[in-house]
Amino acid sequence: MVGAGVAGARQRPAPVAQSDARELVKTEFVIKDVRVFDGDRVIRRTNVLVRDGSIMRVGSAAPAGVESIPGDGRTLLPGFIDAHTHAFGDALTRALMFGVTTELDMFTDHRFAAFMRAEQLKPDGALRRADLFSAGTLVTAPKGHGTEYGMAIPTLAAAAEAPGFVDARIAEGSDYIKIIYDDGAALGLNFPTLDRDVLRAVIDAAKKRGKLAVVHIGSRQGAEDAIAAGASGLVHIFADVAADAGFVRRVGTARAFVTPTLSVIESTTGVPSGASLVKDLRLEPFINRQERTSLNGMFPKRASSKQDLGVALAATKLLHEAKVPILAGTDAPNPGTSHGSSLHREVELLVRAGLSPEAALAAATSVPARVFSLKDRGRVAPGLRADLVLVTGDPMRDITATRDIVAIWKRGVRVDRPKAPTETAAAAAATTTGLANPRRVSRSFCMGWRSDRLCVRRGSTIRSRASSSR
Numbered sequence: 001m002v003g004a005g006v007a008g009a010r011q012r013p014a015p016v017a018q019s020d021a022r023e024l025v026k027t028e029f030v031i032k033d034v035r036v037f038d039g040d041r042v043i044r045r046t047n048v049l050v051r052d053g054s055i056m057r058v059g060s061a062a063p064a065g066v067e068s069i070p071g072d073g074r075t076l077l078p079g080f081i082d083a084h085t086h087a088f089g090d091a092l093t094r095a096l097m098f099g100v101t102t103e104l105d106m107f108t109d110h111r112f113a114a115f116m117r118a119e120q121l122k123p124d125g126a127l128r129r130a131d132l133f134s135a136g137t138l139v140t141a142p143k144g145h146g147t148e149y150g151m152a153i154p155t156l157a158a159a160a161e162a163p164g165f166v167d168a169r170i171a172e173g174s175d176y177i178k179i180i181y182d183d184g185a186a187l188g189l190n191f192p193t194l195d196r197d198v199l200r201a202v203i204d205a206a207k208k209r210g211k212l213a214v215v216h217i218g219s220r221q222g223a224e225d226a227i228a229a230g231a232s233g234l235v236h237i238f239a240d241v242a243a244d245a246g247f248v249r250r251v252g253t254a255r256a257f258v259t260p261t262l263s264v265i266e267s268t269t270g271v272p273s274g275a276s277l278v279k280d281l282r283l284e285p286f287i288n289r290q291e292r293t294s295l296n297g298m299f300p301k302r303a304s305s306k307q308d309l310g311v312a313l314a315a316t317k318l319l320h321e322a323k324v325p326i327l328a329g330t331d332a333p334n335p336g337t338s339h340g341s342s343l344h345r346e347v348e349l350l351v352r353a354g355l356s357p358e359a360a361l362a363a364a365t366s367v368p369a370r371v372f373s374l375k376d377r378g379r380v381a382p383g384l385r386a387d388l389v390l391v392t393g394d395p396m397r398d399i400t401a402t403r404d405i406v407a408i409w410k411r412g413v414r415v416d417r418p419k420a421p422t423e424t425a426a427a428a429a430a431t432t433t434g435l436a437n438p439r440r441v442s443r444s445f446c447m448g449w450r451s452d453r454l455c456v457r458r459g460s461t462i463r464s465r466a467s468s469s470r
Helices: 004-009 090-094 112-120 159-172 196-208 221-230 245-252 261-270 275-279 288-294 309-321 341-353 357-363 366-371 398-401 425-433 438-445
Strands: 028-037 042-051 052-056 067-070 074-078 080-085 100-105 133-134 177-181 211-218 388-392 403-409 454-457 460-463
Touching: 074 221, 080 090, 080 341, 080 366, 100 454, 112 133, 133 177, 159 177, 177 196, 177 221, 196 221, 211 221, 211 388, 221 366, 245 309, 261 309, 261 341, 275 288, 275 309, 288 341, 288 438, 309 341, 341 398, 357 366, 357 398, 388 398
Parallel strands: 028 067, 028 074, 080 100, 100 133, 177 211
Antiparallel strands: 028 042, 042 052, 074 388, 388 403, 454 460
16 A cells, blocks of 8 residues: 555544534445546456445445446546645635545634534535645744735744644644744745744644644755654655755654645746646636636746755655655645646656656545545545546556546535636626736735745736735
8 A cells, every 4th residue: 555554653643523424415326347546556447336425335246226327448536635735715616626525724714724624514514615624823933934924823932832832723623733944045035934942842742732743844954854853744845955865764764744745846946837737628628717827827936046846856756765655735726736726737746756656646545544534535445435536547557637537526426517617707707706806816826835025927927915015
């Protein structure tokens, strides 16, 4: 099983809140003669029976008298889990359109996250959007990364305050604790960050309370410090200084996981990571105007930036070869990314980094489910939720086949997947809703990595409302 050895040996965090609801819309169907990637391995030809929101059987003969969906030439996958996003607005609805049935959010308004959790616990809740699990308010230094988006958040300055700070986040509902340890230097920026003593104190406090302590880093040195401090995982890989065997060994010894976020790292090098998605005819009809703009976006490449995608790809390859659990995360909706669609680019980049297609698919399904103790999802197996994606073709031969979606089911209910509005309709809607206002649009594009006043899209520059007020 890909990544299971290390992930299984880790100290398990307390499970995040999940719905135990049973009273769903009554459904029963069988997907016949389908290739299945079950989250760990490939079953070349089988039947999958779904009843009332759960997977009932895999592999037995198809029962008579139930709806039958042909699987010839198709592959059934677990619903995708994006292990690094920033969710707000309609992000979760949009994610589901592209087969992402669960998002692991790494910073949003904790009140928004609480509302989403409450809805998910209802018997028929959240069938039209991806599920959300969230860090809520992140942990950062005064004036550090995360404070620049116009949303007032508490900050942490002293190690002695760490236990109380973590307690407050847990009281708000944080499923895990997200920590910023990044001074911006690798991107050619400069902003305050936690010192090592505070970093260690926060990690210790989180783990003592049964929470994963996940760390945003921006450099090789930051990654070294976070692992030395006991981080449960890194939610970016670095792209400034090449990894070596010693670093990989230290990560493995720490039993940590890594979410590389290669899509957003590609965009920090001045390359719009999502541009190929916009041109892909399997996805293009479903990408809306705002998403298209974001996918074609990128970060400005500063003269002092040290970002090199090749460094990130090579580090990811070494970590995977050492059996460090690798999770697929996009950091949507940063420039060059968008909710849902960018997960398909992320798995493509993981394959480019050296993972097999099966390992890349596991990084987007079963591995994050194991690491984050989401025991009811991430695999195609009896008793688990029927969060499923059916695609044409074989992603084990061509990873981009994940983009050719035939059907998506959330808890056994087929997802209505309308095409995006035309440019004319989208422009009219944007004028009505205010989305045509570039200051409002840019704030969502700049949510995530600090972009120091500028986000770049092809041929133009838009100013971030939060950054421009600094």
